[in-house]
Amino acid sequence: MALTQNEKNKKWRDKNKKHNRYLSYRSTSRSFIRKLATADDLKELINLIEERSKEIGKEG
Structure with a gap:
């Protein structure tokens, strides 16, 4: 019996929970930045991104 597209999608999500998350x-996050973020939100996000970039740089 062939799986429907919804069943295939669910199967993929179940197998790839971490990547799906x-x-x-x-x-x-992209939707928030594009549609809802205020100037203050963007400033905070820039700081968080810079901090995270430094963390990633130390790991590599």
Whole structure:
């Protein structure tokens, strides 16, 4: 019996929970920045991004 697209999507999500969560968070953060963020939000996010970039740089 062939799977429907919804069933295939669910199967993929179940197998890839960590990556699916990553994609969801990335999408949500981009939408927030594009549609809702205030100037103060953007300043805070810039600081957080700079801090995170430094952390990643230390790991590599």
